[in-house]
Amino acid sequence: QQQVKQSPQSLIVQKGGISIINCAYENTAFDYFPWYQQFPGKGPALLIAIRPDVSEKKEGRFTISFNKSAKQFSLHIMDSQPGDSATYFCAASMEGDSNYQLIWGAGTKLIIKP
């Protein structure tokens, strides 16, 4: 029940296309869903996050779509660029519970072809 399942494991998208990465969770107590971006040789860094009171959050070319009833959330990258090539991790937690950790997805390696 604590797992976050992420798919696909890898993704190749043409420059200018839309990249979509999906995550699913079981624990309905989760109330915070961040996405992290990791470039080779670097640690992951927070990209965008959403709480379940909204169904969508957009920051520039990056959008999180959240479906509470389906217990799924996804990251959409519009107009994908070669610089977006990285590994993306979704995660979930119960925000406000200081003893509760982020539960991580397995990651998606995204390659944007020029």
Place this chain on the structure above:
Amino acid sequence: GAGVSQSPSNKVTEKGKDVELRCDPISGHTALYWYRQRLGQGLEFLIYFQGNSAPDKSGLPSDRFSAERTGESVSTLTIQRTQQEDSAVYLCASSLSGSDTQYFGPGTRLTVL
């Protein structure tokens, strides 16, 4: 601006030797995490420190692995009698609390020959 720092950045050791990896978290962050990331793989949780609470050691793969943290400052991850399968990048992260945004260091790349 001081982020999370880790040292050394690279460590090459011989099988059977002990290694010690260091993490300096962001000042004021009560939560600190260690993760292992094998080449091309996801984040493998190792250990979690939250303030003065007992650490969550549930991710440590064997008794060769241990970690310490003094108060809300530096943490060290120790691997005794290293094995080749210990080769990986060891990432440290800190956050204001357990559920908050985690800020990662650059990692220590450990190679066991």
